Amino acid sequence: MEFFLQQLINGITLGGIYALIALGYTMVYGIIQLINFAHGEFFAAGGYMGVILLSYLAAHGYMTTHPWLCLGGALVLTMIYCAALAMAVEKVAYKPLRYASRLSVLLSALGMSIFLQNGLMLTQGVYDKPYPSSLGQGGFEFGMITLSYLQILIVVVTVVLLVGLNALVFKTRIGKAMRATAQDKVMSSLVGINSNKIISLTFALGAGLAAAAGVMVGLYYGSVRYDMGFIPGIKAFAAAVLGGIGNITGAMLGGLIIGMVEIFGAGYISGQYKDVFAFIILIGVLYFMPTGIMGENIDDTRV
Amino acid sequence: MIHESKKIWKNYAIGLIWFFVLLWPLLGIHKDGSLTIGRAFSVWLYVLAGTFICLSLYTLHKNDILKWTGSPMAKAKDRVTAAAGALPNWFWVLLILTVAVLLPLFSHRYAQDVAINVLIYITLGLGLNIVVGLAGMLDLGYIAFYGVGAYTYALLNLQYGMSFWVALPFSAFFACLAGCIIGYPTLRMRGDYLAIVTLGFGEIVRIILNNWMELTNGPNGLLGIKPPGIYYPSFAHGFSLEFLYLKKLYLLYYVILFICIFTIVAVYRLNFSRIGRAWEAIREDETVAELMGVNTFRLKLLAYAMGAIFGGLAGAFFSARMRFVSPESFSFLESAMVLSMVVLGGMASIPGIILGAFALIVLPEVFREVELYRMLAFGAAMTLMMLFRPEGLIPAKRVGTRSEERGG
Amino acid sequence: MVEQPILELKNVSSNYGNIKALKGISLKVFPGEIVTIIGANGAGKTTTLMTICGIVPLREGEIYYRGQPIHGRAADTLPALGLCQVPEGRRIFPRLAVEENLEMGAFFRKDQDDIRKDMAYIYSLFPVLKERRKQHGGTLSGGEQQMLAIGRALMSRPKVLLLDEPSLGLAPIIVQKIFEIIDDINKRNRTTILLVEQNANIALQTAQRGYVLETGSIVMEDDAEVLMNDPRIRKAYLGE
Numbered sequence: 027m028e029f030f031l032q033q034l035i036n037g038i039t040l041g042g043i044y045a046l047i048a049l050g051y052t053m054v055y056g057i058i059q060l061i062n063f064a065h066g067e068f069f070a071a072g073g074y075m076g077v078i079l080l081s082y083l084a085a086h087g088y089m090t091t092h093p094w095l096c097l098g099g100a101l102v103l104t105m106i107y108c109a110a111l112a113m114a115v116e117k118v119a120y121k122p123l124r125y126a127s128r129l130s131v132l133l134s135a136l137g138m139s140i141f142l143q144n145g146l147m148l149t150q151g152v153y154d155k156p157y158p159s160s161l162g163q164g165g166f167e168f169g170m171i172t173l174s175y176l177q178i179l180i181v182v183v184t185v186v187l188l189v190g191l192n193a194l195v196f197k198t199r200i201g202k203a204m205r206a207t208a209q210d211k212v213m214s215s216l217v218g219i220n221s222n223k224i225i226s227l228t229f230a231l232g233a234g235l236a237a238a239a240g241v242m243v244g245l246y247y248g249s250v251r252y253d254m255g256f257i258p259g260i261k262a263f264a265a266a267v268l269g270g271i272g273n274i275t276g277a278m279l280g281g282l283i284i285g286m287v288e289i290f291g292a293g294y295i296s297g298q299y300k301d302v303f304a305f306i307i308l309i310g311v312l313y314f315m316p317t318g319i320m321g322e323n324i325d326d327t328r329v
Numbered sequence: 330m331i332h333e334s335k336k337i338w339k340n341y342a343i344g345l346i347w348f349f350v351l352l353w354p355l356l357g358i359h360k361d362g363s364l365t366i367g368r369a370f371s372v373w374l375y376v377l378a379g380t381f382i383c384l385s386l387y388t389l390h391k392n393d394i395l396k397w398t399g400s401p402m403a404k405a406k407d408r409v410t411a412a413a414g415a416l417p418n419w420f421w422v423l424l425i426l427t428v429a430v431l432l433p434l435f436s437h438r439y440a441q442d443v444a445i446n447v448l449i450y451i452t453l454g455l456g457l458n459i460v461v462g463l464a465g466m467l468d469l470g471y472i473a474f475y476g477v478g479a480y481t482y483a484l485l486n487l488q489y490g491m492s493f494w495v496a497l498p499f500s501a502f503f504a505c506l507a508g509c510i511i512g513y514p515t516l517r518m519r520g521d522y523l524a525i526v527t528l529g530f531g532e533i534v535r536i537i538l539n540n541w542m543e544l545t546n547g548p549n550g551l552l553g554i555k556p557p558g559i560y561y562p563s564f565a566h567g568f569s570l571e572f573l574y575l576k577k578l579y580l581l582y583y584v585i586l587f588i589c590i591f592t593i594v595a596v597y598r599l600n601f602s603r604i605g606r607a608w609e610a611i612r613e614d615e616t617v618a619e620l621m622g623v624n625t626f627r628l629k630l631l632a633y634a635m636g637a638i639f640g641g642l643a644g645a646f647f648s649a650r651m652r653f654v655s656p657e658s659f660s661f662l663e664s665a666m667v668l669s670m671v672v673l674g675g676m677a678s679i680p681g682i683i684l685g686a687f688a689l690i691v692l693p694e695v696f697r698e699v700e701l702y703r704m705l706a707f708g709a710a711m712t713l714m715m716l717f718r719p720e721g722l723i724p725a726k727r728v729g730t731r732s733e734e735r736g737g
Numbered sequence: 738m739v740e741q742p743i744l745e746l747k748n749v750s751s752n753y754g755n756i757k758a759l760k761g762i763s764l765k766v767f768p769g770e771i772v773t774i775i776g777a778n779g780a781g782k783t784t785t786l787m788t789i790c791g792i793v794p795l796r797e798g799e800i801y802y803r804g805q806p807i808h809g810r811a812a813d814t815l816p817a818l819g820l821c822q823v824p825e826g827r828r829i830f831p832r833l834a835v836e837e838n839l840e841m842g843a844f845f846r847k848d849q850d851d852i853r854k855d856m857a858y859i860y861s862l863f864p865v866l867k868e869r870r871k872q873h874g875g876t877l878s879g880g881e882q883q884m885l886a887i888g889r890a891l892m893s894r895p896k897v898l899l900l901d902e903p904s905l906g907l908a909p910i911i912v913q914k915i916f917e918i919i920d921d922i923n924k925r926n927r928t929t930i931l932l933v934e935q936n937a938n939i940a941l942q943t944a945q946r947g948y949v950l951e952t953g954s955i956v957m958e959d960d961a962e963v964l965m966n967d968p969r970i971r972k973a974y975l976g977e
Contacts, residue, residue, distance in 0.1 A: 061521050078358050085362025107354065114347050119712050130715045132467055132524055133672055137711030140665060144705040149355040199844065206830045206841050212792055213828040217889065218816035218845035256661065260529050267522065298540045305529045312518045312526065323832055 028170040033293045034286075039177045039246070041285025042184030046239035047262035048269070048277040048284075049191065050232025056208040056272025056323050057228050058124070063135040064115055066259025067142035068108045068233040072240025073250035074150055075104040077157050084158040101183070104241050105234035112233030113226050115142075121222070147252035154249040180242045187238055188278055191231070195274055204228060208272055210327050257301055261288070264308035270318025279319060283307075334388050341384055349373050429586060433579035441578045443694055445650065448585040449643050450686040454670040455596045455679065456639030461668065462677035462725070463605060464632035465612030466516075467524040469664055470531025473511070474504040474637040476538060476659035478644025483551045483654045484544070493557035493649050497642065504641025505634045507534075512633040516626055520615070531664055538656040550655025557584050557649050581650050588646055592639050597679060599635070608632055609677075662704070669707050673714055675721025684723055741804060743768045743929050744789070744820075744897055749798035749808075751788045758784040760953040761798065766897070766931050771923050773932040773940040773961065775974055776950035782933040783825050785950070786899045790815060790822050802897070817845045819896035825905060827886040831875030835866050838874050838885055842892030852892070859888040862918065880911035887918065897929045898922070904936045912936070916943050937974035941965045949974075 047069050054062045079100040083089050089096050119138045123131040165174030195201035207214040207224045215221055243258075244250045265284040269276025284304045292300035311318060349369070356369040433441055453475060460468045478500040485491040485499060515526045538545050545551065556574050563571040575581055599605050607628050610618040619625050648654040666689065674685020693703050714721065742765035751759045758781045766772045776782050787793040789800055791812035800808040802820055815821070829838050839859060843852045860867035863884040869877060874885060883903060890898055900919065904912040916939050922928050934940035941947055941961045949957040949970065957964065964970050 055521075059521065061525055063524075075354060078354060078360075081360035082358050082362055082364075085360060107351070110347070111351055114344075114351060118344070119716070122716055126715075126719070128520060129461075129465060129467055130719050132521070133668075134712045134715040136469070136665070136668070137708045137713075137715065139708070140704055141708030141712065144702075144708060146355070148701065148705060149352075199840065202833060202837050202841060203844060205833060206837075209830045209832055210828055213824065213830065214841070215792065215812040216790060216816070216822050216824060217841050218813050218893065219841070220811070220813045257532070260525065260532065263525050264529075299536065301536055302533055305533055308526065308529060309514055312522055313514045316518060327828065 029293065032171045033289050035171070035173055035177060037286035037289035038282070039180050039285070040289055041282035042181055042188075043239045043243060043281075044258070044262050044265050044285045045278045045281025046184060046187060046235045047258060048265040048281045049188075049274060050236045051263050052266035052269070052272055052274065052277040053204075053208075053228045053232045055266070057204070057211075057225055057325075058120070059128070059324060060120060060131055060135060061263065062120075062229075062232075063132070063139040063259075064119075064142055065232065065236060066255030066262075067139055067146070068112055068255075069236040069240045069243075069258060069262075070146055070250065070252065070255035071111060071142065072104050072108050072233075072237025073244040073254060074146060074155065074240075074252075075107050075237065076100055076241030076244050077155050077250055079103055080158050089158060101238060101241055105237045108233040108237035108240075109230035112229040116226060116229045121225075143252055143255065150252060152252065154251050156249045157244050176246055180246060183238065183242060187235055191235065191274065194231075200224075200227070205323070208323055209325060211325050212327065261301070261304040264304045264311075268307060268311045268318055270320040270322050272323030273318065273320045274323075276318055276320035276323075334392070337384070337388070341380070345373075345377060345380075348376065426590075433582055438578055441582050443691060445578070445582050445585055447686055447690045448582075448589045449647060450667065450670060450690055451683055452585070452589050452592045452639055452643040452646075453667045454674070454682040454686050455592050456636045456643070457667050458636075458671050458677060458679075458682055459596060459599065459608075459632050459639070460636040461671055462682075463600060463612065464608040464629055465615075466520065466629060466632065467527075468633070468636070469524050469528035469661070469668065470511075470534070471527070471636065471640060471667055472659045472661070472664040473531045473534035474507060474640030475644040475647070475663070476534055476656070477507045477637075478504045478641030479648040479654045479659075480538065480545060480551075480644075481641070482645040483554045483648045486554050486649075487551060493555070493645070494559075497645050500641040500645035501638045502641075504637040504644065508634040508637030509630065512630045516629045516633065528661065528664075531659075531661060535656050535659050538659065545656070548656060550653055550657075551648075552653050554648050554652045554654065556581065556652060557646075585646055585650075588642055592642070593679060593683075595639075600677065600679075604628070604631070612677075666707070669711055672711060673721060675723045675725055678721060678723050678725035681721045681723035681725065685721070688722075740767055742766055742801075743803055744931065745801040746785075746789070747799045747801070749785075749788060749800060750796045751784060751793050752796055753784055753793065758793075758953055759788060762950070762953070762955050763798075764948050764955065764958070766929055768896075768929050769923070769927045770946065771920070771930040771932060771944040773934055773944035773947045774950050775934055775937040775940055775947060775964075777974075778935065779952070780950045781953045782935075782950055783901055784953075786822055786824070786901050786931075786933055789899065790820070813845075816893045816895070819894070820899070821890045821893045821895035821897070822899040823886045823890045823901065823903065825901040827879075827882040829874040829877070829882050829885050829889065832873055834871050835874055835877070835885055836870040838889050839866075839892050842889035845893070855892055855894070859891060862891075863888055879906050880908070880915070883907060883911070883915055884918075887915070887922075891922065895928060897931065900930065900932045902934055902936075903932070904934060904939060912939060919943060937970070938976075 047065070050065045050068065051062065054060060054065070080089065080096065083096045083100065115138055119134045120131055123134055163175075165172050165177065167173075195204060203214065203219045204224055204227065206217070207219055207221050211221055214224070240250070240254075243254070261284055262281065265280035266277045267280070268283060269278070269280030284307065287303050287307060288300050291303040352373060353366070353369040356372065357365050359365065432444055436444070453471070456474070457468060457471045460466050460471070481500040481503045482493065482496045485496045486493070491499075511527070511530045515523055515530075518526070539548055541547070556576055558572055558574045560570040560572055575584060607618070607623050610621065610623055611625055611628060615625055647658070670685035670689050671682055672685075673689070674683070675681025689707075693700060744766040746762060746764050748761045748763055749759055750757065750761050762781075762785065764772075764774070774782055774785060784793055788795055789807075791807070791810055795808045798808070799806055802818065807815065807818070807820070830841065833841065836856075839856055840852075843855065846852055860870070865881055866885055866888060869881065874882065877885060887900075887903070903915050903919065907915065919930060919932070920943055923930050932940055932944060941964055944961045947959065947961045947964045948955050949964070957967075957970070959967075965975070
C-alpha cells in the first residue's frame with residue numbers, strides 16, 4: 027500500500043512534467059498541423075538555461091541568501107529565453123514552408139532538432155551538467171513514503187502554469203483567438219486575427235512551458251544532458267495524442283496518464299522497459315481511438 | 330527590386346541580433362559567476378561572415394550583377410554539360426561500374442574501408458528511399474530493420490552455425506516481418522503520426538536489443554560472428570570445392586558491391602513499375618489516390634516491408650563484416666543519417682542517393698578536423714535543403730508528367 | 738455629382754491553384770446598395786470574394802475600397818476598415834461557444850462597452866443565439882449557424898458586408914428569413930451588401946443590381962429587375 031502511494035506521488039510529479047511538454051506539441055500541431063520535432067530541444071534548452079542561471083547565481087552567493095527568489099527568477103528568465111528561441115526557429119525554419127508539403131516541413135523540423143541538440147552539446151559539453159545541489163533537499167516522510175520538497179515544488183509550479191494557461195486560452199480574448207486560428211485559419215484571418223502573430227505566440231507559450239519543465243527536471247534529477255529532450259519528447263507527444271491532438275485539456279490529462287503509467291509500469295512490471303509503456307499507449311490510442319480521449323482540435327477545413 | 334533587397338537585409342540584421350541574444354547565454358554565463366562576451370562574439374562573427382557572404386552572393390545574383398563574372402564561366406559550364414549530356418546514360422553507368430569493380434586494385438585498405446561504408450549506406454538509403462522517396466512516408470526508425478537483419482544473421486550464425494549466404498534471406502525475411510508488424514497498426518494513421526511512431530519503434534527495438542540479455546547479450550553485444558564464405562573450385566588434388574572465409578577487406582568489398590548493385594537494380598525496376606506509379610500517386614495526394622482505386626494501405630505496407638528487406642540485407646552484411654554487433658550501432662542518429670542522405674541527395678532519385686551517401690560518408694573523412702560539427706551541419710543542411718532545394722542535389726525524374734508541364 | 742463606389746474591382750484576375758478562376762472582371766458597388774453576383778457552380782463567385790478579402794492573391798488588376806487600394810493588403814487588416822465577409826458554408830468556429838464566435842467577430846475592436854451593446858443587439862436580432870450562447874458553434878443547425886455567421890460579421894460594424902451563398906444548404910423557409918434579415922441590415926444600418934449567390938431567384942429579389950458571372954468573366958450587368966425578366970437569365974438561372 028505504501029509502495030502504491032509512493033508511486034502515486036512519483037507518477038503525479040512525472041505526469042505534470044509530461045503535461046507541460048505535451049502542451050507545446052499539442053498547441054503547435056493544433057494550429058499548423060506540424061509535429062515540432064525541435065520541441066524536445068526547447069525542453070532541453072530550458073534545462074540548460076536553468077542550470078546556467080542558477081550556477082551563476084550560486085557563484086555569487088545569492089542562492090544561499092534568497093534561494094526562492096533565485097529559483098523564481100531563473101525560471102522566468104529561462105521561459106522567456108526558450109520562448110524567444112522557439113519564435114526564432116518558427117520564423118526561420120517553419121514559416122517559409124507554411125504552404126509547402128507536409129514532408130518538407132517535418133524534415134525541416136527534424137533538421138532543427140538535430141541542429142539544436144548538437145548546438146547544446148557543442149556549447150555546453152557532452153557530459154551531464156549538474157544543478158547546484160543546495161536546493162530542495164529533504165522532504166516529508168510518512169513511514170516508507172517520502173514526499174520531497176522538490177516534488178511539492180514541481181507539482182505546485184506545474185499546477186500554477188497549467189491553470190494559468192487554461193485561463194489564458196479559455197478566458198482571454200487572445201486565447202480565444204488562438205483557438206479560433208487552430209480551428210479555421212482562413213476564417214480567423216477574415217475576422218481580423220493576424221495568424222502569423224498568433225502562431226508565433228503559440229510557439230512561444232509552448233516552449234515556455236517546456237522550458238519550465240526542463241528546469242524542474244534538472245532540479246529533480248540533479249543534472250541535464252544535451253539529449254535529454256529526445257525520449258521525453260516522444261512520450262510527451264504520445265500524451266498529446268492520447269488526450270486528443272490540439273486539445274489543451276487533453277494534453278494535460280494525457281501527460282498525467284502517461285506519467286502514471288510509466289511509474290506504475292516501472293514499479294510493478296519492469297524498470298528496464300519503462301520507456302516502452304508510453305509507446306504502447308501511443309500505438310493503442312492511434313489504433314483504437316485516434317482522436318484521443320477528449321477529441322481533436324485542429325483545422326479540418328479545406329479551402 | 331532594390332527595396333526588396335533592403336527588406337531582406339533588414340530581416341537579416343534583426344536575425345543576426347536575435348541569434349546573438351540566443352547564443353550569448355550559452356557561452357557567456359559561467360558557473361564561476363563571471364560573464365564573458367569573447368567566445369560568444371567569436372562564434373557569432375563566424376556565422377556573420379558565412380551568412381553575409383552567402384546573402385551578398387544571393388543579392389548580387391538576384392540583381393544580375395554577377396552576370397559579367399559568370400559569362401565566361403557560364404559558357405564553359407554550358408559546353409561541359411552539353412558534352413556530358415550528349416553521352417548516353419549507360420555510358421556513365423558503365424564508367425562508374427568499372428571504377429567500382431576495379432577500385433580494390435588501386436586503393437589502400439583505408440579507402441576500401443570507406444568504400445564499404447559508402448556501399449552499406451547506399452543500400453540503406455535506397456531501402457529507406459522506397460518508403461520516403463517513392464511512397465512519401467516519413468520513417469524515422471528505419472535503422473530498426475538494419476538492426477533486425479544484423480542480429481538475425483548474428484544469432485543464426487552463432488547459435489546454428491548458419492552460413493552467411495543461407496542466412497541472408499532469413500535476415501531479409503525477419504526484417505520484412507518486422508516491417509509488417511510495425512507497419513500494420515501504423516500505416517492506418519495520419520501521415521504525420523507515422524514519423525513519431527516509427528521513431529518510437531526504432532527506439533523500442535533498440536531498447537529490447539539492449540535489455541534482452543538472454544537473446545542478445547544486451548549492451549555487450551555478440552562476438553565471434555563468422556564472415557561470409559564461399560566455395561570455390563580447386564584443382565590442387567583433382568577437382569574439389571574448397572571453402573574460404575572472405576576475411577580480406579577487398580573480398581568483403583565485392584560482397585557488399587554485389588548486394589548494393591542488386592539493390593540499385595531492384596529499386597530502379599520498382600520505381601518504373603506499376604507499383605512505383607501507384608506509390609507516386611500516394612506520395613502526391615493520398616486521398617486522391619484512394620479515390621482512384623489505389624489500395625493505399627496495402628501499397629504503403631508493401632513499401633514499408635520492401636524497404637525493410639534491403640535494410641535487413643545491409644544489416645546482415647554489417648554484422649558479417651564487423652564480426653561483432655551491439656545495440657549501439659542502431660540508434661536514432663543512424664536513422665537520421667540515412668534519412669539525410671536520401672533527403673539531401675534527392676528523394677526518389679537513385680543517383681541522388683548515391684551521391685548523398687558518398688558525400689555524407691566521404692566528406693567527414695576528408696575533413697576530419699571538423700568531426701565535432703558534423704551532426705550540427707547535418708541538421709542545418711536538412712533544414713536549409715527544405716528551404717532552398719527540396720528536390721535534393723540530384724532531383725528525381727518524374728515517372729509521369731503533369732499536364733501543366735506538358736503545356737496543357 | 739457622380740457618387741463614388743465604395744467597392745470597386747478593375748480588371749481583376751486571380752488563380753485558384755493553377756486554374757485561371759477570374760479573368761479580368763470589373764465591378765462597382767455603391768454605398769447603401771445591395772448588389773448580387775449570380776452564377777453557376779465553379780463560375781468564380783467564391784474566388785471573387787476571397788480575392789477581395791486578400792485570401793486569394795491577385796494576379797492582375799486593382800481593388801479599391803472607399804477610394805483606397807486594398808489589393809495586396811493582408812486579409813486580417815480589412816475588418817478594421819469595415820470590410821467583412823460571411824464566407825461560404827458559414828465557417829463558424831466549431832469548438833468555440835456561440836458567444837465566443839461573436840466575440841471573435843469584434844476581435845480587432847477595443848471599445849468594450851460598445852461590443853457588449855452590439856452583442857445584445859445581435860441577440861435581439863437572433864433570439865435563438867442568445868438561448869444557445871454557451872453551446873459550441875458546431876452543435877447548431879444550419880440555419881442557426883448562418884445567423885451566427887451573420888451576427889459575427891455584424892459584430893465588426895461593417896460598412897461593406899460580403900456574403901457568400903447564404904442560402905446554401907438551408908430550407909426555403911429559413912432562406913426567406915435570412916434574406917429578410919439581410920434586407921433589414923441594409924435598410925437599418927445602410928450597410929452596403931455584395932451578395933454572391935447560386936439561388937438567383939431570391940438574390941435578384943433582394944438586390945438592386947446584379948452581375949452575372951460565367952467561368953471567370955462578367956457576362957452581364959444590370960438592374961436586378963431587368964435581369965429577372967431577361968429570357969436568357971430566366972432560362973439559365975431561374976429554372977424556366
